Amino acid sequence: MIRKLTDKPIAIATDHRGVALKARLKAWLAANGYGVTDCGADSEGERVNAMDYALRLAAELKAGRSDFAVGICGSGQMMAITANRFPFVRATLLHTLEEAAPAREHGDANVLVLGADVTEPAVAERILATFLSTAALGDRYAERRARLARLDISAL
Template identity: 75%
Template sequence: MIQKLTDKPISIAADHRGVVLKGRLTGWLRANGYSVKDCGTDNATERVDAMDYALELVAEIKASRSDFAIGICGSGQMMAITANRFPFMRATLLHTAAESVPAREHGDANMLVLGADVTDDATAEHILKTFLNTPALGDRYAARRERLAKLDIF
């Protein structure tokens, strides 16, 4: 059991390529005391667009129903690119647990993105555990996050 970073449900979604990993991580979350909001898909054989599921996760964060989200697609790229179109989202595509630390400490990432085609189950669980066990730092990092949220200059 890890120290819980939030009491709200963690929203999770995947495209067809991420369904299996989504199931594994959902089980891990529940086994570690987290409630989970499953935003789809559950069908690994019917092709769907990762963008649609990233938008489901964005909606959960925007409505404050979740503080954190997990998006999974083949490479992770489309989930991250879509989510980061919104100023309140800080989606981070991670490949190692070590990357989780600065993503959370410095960037206060609120969405973990994984590539199901490039991340094995054990690595994904390790990344998730580290992500959820790393608090955001304050001071200059908090000021940077506030500045980031206000970016809309072009």
């Protein structure tokens, strides 16, 4: 059992390209004591837009039903770009285990994004385990996150 940072369910969503990886990560979450809110998609056969599923994840976070979310699409790019449109989302697209702890420690990322086409399932599980068990650091990193929260288009 890993150290859990939340008792709320983990929201998870994918487009059609990540259905198999989503199923595997849902099983991992359940085996490690996490509740799961499945925000879709459920079929590899019907092409869907990753943006729609990133919006579902953002809605779960905004409503406070989840503290963390996992988004999956082919490359991960569209899921991350869409999710980061919201000021309460700090989505990070990760490819390696080594990226997971700093994403949480330094950026307090609350959405893990994975590319189903470029991430081996076993690696994805290890990234998820590290992501969900690594706390954000304080000091200069907390100051950086506070500054990030204050940014908006008028800062340009």
